[in-house]
Amino acid sequence: MTTTETQAGVLPAMAEVPAAELRVAVLGVGLMGADHVARLYSRTSGARVVAVSDAFEDKAASVAAEVPGCRVVADPLAAIADDEVDAVVVATPGQFHEQQVLACIEQGKPVLCEKPLTMDADSSLRLVRAEEEHAARTGRRLVQVGFMRRFDPEYAELKALIASGGIGEPLVVHCAHRNAGVHPHFTTEMMISDSVVHEVDVTRFLLDEEIAAVTVLRPRASRHAAAGRSDPLLVLLETTSGRVVDVECFVGTGVGYEVRTEVVGEDGSAMIGLDAGLVRTAGGSSGATRSTGIAPDFRQRFGRAYDIELQRWVDAARRGTVDGPGAWDGYAAQAVCAAGVEALRSGQRTEVRMEAR
Missing domain, CATH: 3.40.50.720 (NAD(P)-binding Rossmann-like Domain)
Structure with missing residues (x-):
């Protein structure tokens, strides 16, 4: 199923x-x-x-x-x-x-x-x-x-586009999850369990398959990062069919709340989160102009959702x-986040351990 x-x-x-x-x-x-x-x-x-x-x-x-x-x-x-x-x-x-x-x-x-x-x-x-x-x-x-996010009109449109075959088979997904700031006690592990968890569910929703493994990389930390927090993180999710999703999680940008998702398929790509609706590129497309507005926090960005x-x-x-x-979706997200926290601690690619449905 x-x-x-x-x-x-x-x-x-x-x-x-x-x-x-x-x-x-x-x-x-x-x-x-x-x-x-x-x-x-x-x-x-x-x-x-x-x-x-x-x-x-x-x-x-x-x-x-x-x-x-x-x-x-x-x-x-x-x-x-x-x-x-x-x-x-x-x-x-x-x-x-x-x-x-x-x-x-x-x-x-x-x-x-x-x-x-x-x-x-x-x-x-x-x-x-x-x-x-x-x-x-x-x-x-x-x-x-x-x-x-499953109820957000942009995500629903992106899901429908994938299902229609409009960009061919999805191969790679690029995600950005950025906050202007978080409370002082927000730890690096919470960046996985409280923030990246949304990209985990988005991956399963858009691609309709489970996540098999997680790798977490620690780029150079921002000078604005709280003491002991590795901010930003780069999280790589591998699905059971071999697709790869990269997630940039940056919780202290000082700018605003930005959530972007781009799906790259065999026949084109599509991106949401640019404050301009779904932006699609394909053969012969002239592209789109990006607006400059950035939501201050998640309630504005996902209020309609x-x-x-x-x-x-x-x-x-x-x-x-x-x-x-x-x-089951709640359980799957927790299983992937557990692997993500383990990968964060070990620095190693970590397979997701999930019970059979």
Whole structure:
């Protein structure tokens, strides 16, 4: 089964679907969680936020006060089990994801979990198996992972172009992932697990195959890099069919948020992330002019993707399906990142260790 085929579960016709709006609990209302609450309230149809939960109850109270009918539930597990909650968004720190997503599976409630699915491949695999057991009993999958780039219009257009054969078979992919800056405690290993993880999922999404090996190179560090941080990094991903993806990860450019992806095929190439839509070159093409605007951070660059992601998640949850990257995609990303961290430490090409599906 391909990675594309694993993105949606199928629910038997007799499954229960909420008759009215999907009642959502949002766990964790920091930067991402608060954004999701606002998005569900103001820009998403068919859903309403009925509960929020956060370790900082004053923050939760402040967010809840902005949404009519929303209440604070101090215990996130109680929020998941609440009879007035139909579905859950998990935006808590990663160390809490396994317990909370597992509780959603046990309660039979759809869950959109911000990446990472869990903090390591083994615990992510446990969630895969738990959902598989649930699906075997009910015919329904519940878990979606928040890899929002799959919903970005430019990535969707690039995916469609590849699928159409418009640039021939993809051979090489070039990626750049640049931040103006990150918090002082952002380590070199986090550049793999928190940043390059998106390119890992993009690779699997665009090429529809798994990643077999990772190599990490440390170019000369920027003078602006925090002490002990190797910034930038160059990460090489090898797919099972022999394609190669290079990722430049530079988290302290001081400039802005830039994410670019170029796919080079046998019959042409295509690039996104130039603030000019998809730019395609082929025989006889005169090229395109690049705009000069650079988004200040990820919320501006991928704001539309988040809107689409949440709307499609709500629509799918009300139908009893999953319409996006699932638990297996979360596990695969963690397995590749584990190999990436090992490659970073050893300086050696590292094969990805993944269980058979």
